[in-house]
Amino acid sequence: MTVDETWVPLRAELDRWQAAGRTARFWLRDDDAVEPTAPLDRLLDLTGKAGVPLTLAVIPASTGEALAARLASAPHVLVALHGWAHTNHAGDDEKKQELGAHRPPELVLGELRDGMGILQRLYSQQLVSMLVPPWNRINKALLPLLSALGLNALSVYGRARTDSPIALLNTHVDVMNWHGTRGGRPHAELVAELVRELQARFEDHAEPIGILTHHLVHDATAWDFLSGLLDQTHSHPAVVWTSAAELLSG
Numbered sequence: 001m002t003v004d005e006t007w008v009p010l011r012a013e014l015d016r017w018q019a020a021g022r023t024a025r026f027w028l029r030d031d032d033a034v035e036p037t038a039p040l041d042r043l044l045d046l047t048g049k050a051g052v053p054l055t056l057a058v059i060p061a062s063t064g065e066a067l068a069a070r071l072a073s074a075p076h077v078l079v080a081l082h083g084w085a086h087t088n089h090a091g092d093d094e095k096k097q098e099l100g101a102h103r104p105p106e107l108v109l110g111e112l113r114d115g116m117g118i119l120q121r122l123y124s125q126q127l128v129s130m131l132v133p134p135w136n137r138i139n140k141a142l143l144p145l146l147s148a149l150g151l152n153a154l155s156v157y158g159r160a161r162t163d164s165p166i167a168l169l170n171t172h173v174d175v176m177n178w179h180g181t182r183g184g185r186p187h188a189e190l191v192a193e194l195v196r197e198l199q200a201r202f203e204d205h206a207e208p209i210g211i212l213t214h215h216l217v218h219d220a221t222a223w224d225f226l227s228g229l230l231d232q233t234h235s236h237p238a239v240v241w242t243s244a245a246e247l248l249s250g
């Protein structure tokens with residue numbers, strides 16, 4: 001399958017949106033940043049050139065001035081709180097969680113408060129008041145308590161629950177294959193998933209579509225998908241790549 005054939009289903013669906021006078025909102029979340037690296041430069045360059053806003057989920061316990069200095073010259077980037085130290089506190093037989101019910105809520109909330117303090121000090125201009133839980137999981141009992149920490153939104157994975165006690169800005173398409181190859185997923189599979197997400201929104205125009213990346217572990221397949229996606233969409237009239245701040249304010 002050639003590159004162009006791979007993207008045909010997405011183009012067709014976007015053309016259908018355009019013909020109907022609709023626009024789809026996309027947003028991009030990339031996780032686990034702590035310091036400047038070559039893959040981060042690549043991500044910033046790719047998104048900056050395409051004019052696509054990026055939200056970086058930053059791990060506060062292990063980040064510092066160096067990343068803040070690098071991001072200061074990347075005005076298309078916003079920073080969100082990625083837990084505290086990205087440490088798993090779940091048992092061996094459970095899915096990984098840092099913010100689960102394994103520890104007292106006041107302890108977990110204290111870490112998040114410290115994390116927000118660090119990011120607020122480093123990112124006075126670029127911080128969005130949103131929590132991205134490590135592994136996209138969090139103890140539900142904590143949700144009503146997040147606003148007291150200055151966190152007004154949560155970003156996890158999958159369609160947003162309508163009964164959430166906090167604003168949700170979720171991701172829906174994860175470019176990585178975490179349980180198999182641990183590399184980028186096949187492009188045709190990702191395109192099919194994107195088309196399904198678009199089709200589900202054609203009538204009700206619900207939540208934006210979030211793309212999830214992890215720059216530190218991308219292989220060539222993952223990078224090629226991301227650059228292909230930006231190529232295909234950044235100037236398509238039916239797509240608006242939108243910043244997390246704008247989506248949360250609207």
Ligand SMILES: [Zn+2]
Nearest residue numbers: 031032134135
């Ligand atoms: Zn993470």
